[in-house]
Amino acid sequence: xxxxxxxxxxxxxxxxxTVSHASSEPRNDxxxxxxxxxxxxxxxxxYAGYEAWYELSKSLGRNECASALRQVSAAVLATYTTDxxxxxxxxxxxxHRLGIEVMEAPFNxxxxxxxxxxxxxxxxxxxxxxxxxxxxxxxxxxxxTEAAVQAAVAxxxxxxxxxxxxxxxxxxxxxxPPAVDSFGLAASAFDxxxxxxxxxxxxxxxxxxxxxxxxxxxxxAASIFGLRNWNSPRQWYSSRLPCSLDALPHLAALxxxxxxxxxxxxxxxxxxxxxxxxxxxVLGEEGADGIAIGIGPQGEAFTSxxxxxxxxxxxxxxxxxxxxxxxxxxxxxxxxxxRMVLRREDFACIVxxxxxxxxxxxxxxxxxxxxxxxxxxxxxxxxxxxxxxxxLPDVQVVEMPRSRAAYPEALASAPGLFSIQCLxxxxxxxxxxxxLLQASELAKQVANLDEFLQSxxxxxxxxxxxxxxxxxxxxxxxxxxxxxxxxRRHTQPDLERLMRDPSALVLTLALRDRFADHGIxxxxxxMAQDKEAVIDSLLLSCRVIGRTVERMLVAxxxxxxxxxxxxxxxxxxxxxxxxxxxxxxYSQLGFTPRNESIDDGVTYEFDLLNGLPQGSCFIQEMAx
Amino acid sequence: MNVREHTMSRISALFASVVGMTPxxxxxxxxxxxxxxxxxxxxxxxxxxxxxxxxxxxxxFLVAGKPLGEFAAAVLGAQGA
Numbered sequence: 001x002x003x004x005x006x007x008x009x010x011x012x013x014x015x016x017x018t019v020s021h022a023s024s025e026p027r028n029d030x031x032x033x034x035x036x037x038x039x040x041x042x043x044x045x046x047y048a049g050y051e052a053w054y055e056l057s058k059s060l061g062r063n064e065c066a067s068a069l070r071q072v073s074a075a076v077l078a079t080y081t082t083d084x085x086x087x088x089x090x091x092x093x094x095x096h097r098l099g100i101e102v103m104e105a106p107f108n109x110x111x112x113x114x115x116x117x118x119x120x121x122x123x124x125x126x127x128x129x130x131x132x133x134x135x136x137x138x139x140x141x142x143x144x145t146e147a148a149v150q151a152a153v154a155x156x157x158x159x160x161x162x163x164x165x166x167x168x169x170x171x172x173x174x175x176x177p178p179a180v181d182s183f184g185l186a187a188s189a190f191d192x193x194x195x196x197x198x199x200x201x202x203x204x205x206x207x208x209x210x211x212x213x214x215x216x217x218x219x220x221a222a223s224i225f226g227l228r229n230w231n232s233p234r235q236w237y238s239s240r241l242p243c244s245l246d247a248l249p250h251l252a253a254l255x256x257x258x259x260x261x262x263x264x265x266x267x268x269x270x271x272x273x274x275x276x277x278x279x280x281x282v283l284g285e286e287g288a289d290g291i292a293i294g295i296g297p298q299g300e301a302f303t304s305x306x307x308x309x310x311x312x313x314x315x316x317x318x319x320x321x322x323x324x325x326x327x328x329x330x331x332x333x334x335x336x337x338x339r340m341v342l343r344r345e346d347f348a349c350i351v352x353x354x355x356x357x358x359x360x361x362x363x364x365x366x367x368x369x370x371x372x373x374x375x376x377x378x379x380x381x382x383x384x385x386x387x388x389x390x391x392l393p394d395v396q397v398v399e400m401p402r403s404r405a406a407y408p409e410a411l412a413s414a415p416g417l418f419s420i421q422c423l424x425x426x427x428x429x430x431x432x433x434x435x436l437l438q439a440s441e442l443a444k445q446v447a448n449l450d451e452f453l454q455s456x457x458x459x460x461x462x463x464x465x466x467x468x469x470x471x472x473x474x475x476x477x478x479x480x481x482x483x484x485x486x487x488r489r490h491t492q493p494d495l496e497r498l499m500r501d502p503s504a505l506v507l508t509l510a511l512r513d514r515f516a517d518h519g520i521x522x523x524x525x526x527m528a529q530d531k532e533a534v535i536d537s538l539l540l541s542c543r544v545i546g547r548t549v550e551r552m553l554v555a556x557x558x559x560x561x562x563x564x565x566x567x568x569x570x571x572x573x574x575x576x577x578x579x580x581x582x583x584x585x586y587s588q589l590g591f592t593p594r595n596e597s598i599d600d601g602v603t604y605e606f607d608l609l610n611g612l613p614q615g616s617c618f619i620q621e622m623a624x
Numbered sequence: 625m626n627v628r629e630h631t632m633s634r635i636s637a638l639f640a641s642v643v644g645m646t647p648x649x650x651x652x653x654x655x656x657x658x659x660x661x662x663x664x665x666x667x668x669x670x671x672x673x674x675x676x677x678x679x680x681x682x683x684x685f686l687v688a689g690k691p692l693g694e695f696a697a698a699v700l701g702a703q704g705a
Contacts, residue, residue: 050671234683245671
């Protein structure tokens with residue numbers, strides 16, 4: 001499914017038609033591209049309102065969306081009616097190229113549904129969304145505020161345990177405060193106000209969610225939309241709706257975005273244009289000192305946009321430049337213009353020249369080892385956006401508004417930049433992309449690959465998965481396409497089960513080299529049965545492919561299998577259209593093909609009685 | 625066509641588009657007369673009316689039960705006509 005053109009799907013065409021984008025004024029050079037043929041990343045704007053989304057949900061039902069990169073099942077268990085919300089979830093998910101099969105659950109029977117999963121659901125949903133309203137937090141007669149807060153926290157966290165035990169990934173929605181509070185605008189300063197109670201429950205849930213559960217902050221989503229517009233007491237009294245109808249698309253976007261980000265469907269690199277995107281004016285005409293940045297209403301808007309992008313980099317999203325400019329002039333801006341917020345080193349990759357933007361984007365994809373669907377393209381010029389969207393339909397193209405002041409907002413509402421609680425390792429990633437580039441520069445200087453690998457001074461750390469590495473491991477399983485031998489998308493609850501299984505091994509590999517600390521970049525899952533151990537999953541982040549890192553994992557799996565008393569180590573390769581580069585791995589490592597097929601894959605075996613698979617001579621294993 | 629008739633015809637059009645059926649008994653049509661006029665369709669129907677006319681219907685109209693004809697008067701009342 002991955003890599004399917006987003007414009008191949010009828011639903012996308014409907015989205016384009018029905019939902020208005022914040023779009024810039026057409027330019028002359030745009031006239032040569034017929035709008036109906038432009039393949040833009042489908043984006044259903046929550047501000048289009050409930051009616052538009054309802055229409056989209058009907059067309060989605062008729063035309064199965066063929067462009068989904070991932071397909072998941074999800075159910076919502078809430079203390080409110082979800083009937084109007086559920087049909088909007090696939091609409092919101094389509095913006096992320098995620099397919100959601102929504103499973104219905106009875107209204108306000110949360111405990112009953114969770115503790116009797118098999119009766120309520122045909123199959124256990126992969127994701128379970130838990131949600132309440134501030135009305136649930138009202139004090140019982142004689143109850144203290146503290147007791148009510150603790151009771152709410154205990155209720156929901158107790159539900160997490162039940163859901164995780166049943167193998168579901170939990171999305172806990174935060175509570176939205178009311179628009180009206182007896183304590184008025186100072187409500188949060190009074191512990192006994194409902195506003196303060198809501199905030200404390202949210203803070204407590206968010207803290208306890210840590211890496212176990214996905215916490216989606218509905219209060220923030222509601223405050224951006226406006227609490228008075230979000231809350232609708234009359235809809236609550238008459239229909240038990242949690243919010244106004246026009247707030248429902250925002251709620252759906254929050255749920256779908258959280259699941260999509262958990263599935264690894266968000267962008268890993270933002271590619272930006274320069275002239276009139278990062279600064280005002282044309283560099284070739286104005287010169288490095290003449291471009292508008294920092295001063296005046298235009299210049300200040302560009303400054304803010306640069307701050308926004310710098311924040312993305314701190315979040316672990318790499319930045320790159322694709323510009324029709326003279327590369328020497330671009331470098332000059334970074335060395336000479338002191339008003340630039342972004343520095344040269346903020347960009348993992350700069351491509352400047354006169355080739356079409358789509359070719360520049362492709363080059364960035366290759367240099368950073370990032371798949372096209374993980375790239376987000378930003379350009380003020382509608383013609384360039386259309387050219388990239390048409391040539392590379394997998395790349396997410398952000399529709400940019402005419403107003404420079406609205407640039408950050410345009411990116412902030414792009415589905416590809418949806419964020420969930422940050423993984424600690426995400427910060428390392430930006431650094432790692434740059435280290436990667438330095439390493440590839442080094443590769444040009446050294447005589448051969450062996451010498452290059454030796455000079456990288458790589459050190460690996462192999463550890464069984466633990467609580468702190470669980471989320472990163474699940475992320476790798478969700479995201480990795482290229483160096484992934486079986487592409488089995490085990491989820492975090494699956495991993496938690498395997499952690500407790502003495503006949504299973506879940507091993508993480510962290511790598512550092514002389515340029516960067518890459519964090520956890522490799523994962524191996526093996527299972528032992530009788531005299532055979534099978535490598536169920538073996539994967540590497542694309543950042544460290546081609547460095548013999550996989551040998552460390554296979555060697556460790558071999559040692560573990562031998563300790564388990566196994567005499568054979570089996571490996572499986574299941575081909576997809578993304579993982580060809582891993583095809584020959586087991587043969588290279590001395591495995592022999594077996595005459596049997598698992599999941600349409602090829603099985604290999606290694607006879608442990610004749611010795612163990614060797615690690616890599618280029619990587620030093622650090623002692624635990 | 626007077627204001628009330630005009631309002632009624634717009635409401636009937638909204639009804640047809642939201643519920644997907646024409647009101648079988650005209651202004652006297654009740655939810656039990658039309659199979660598609662369930663509680664969810666009713667919420668969407670009220671939403672459509674309020675958007676179309678830019679007004680908020682009285683609370684008793686938020687739950688299905690009133691005959692279709694009463695919505696015209698409610699709209700005109702809410703608009704202050």
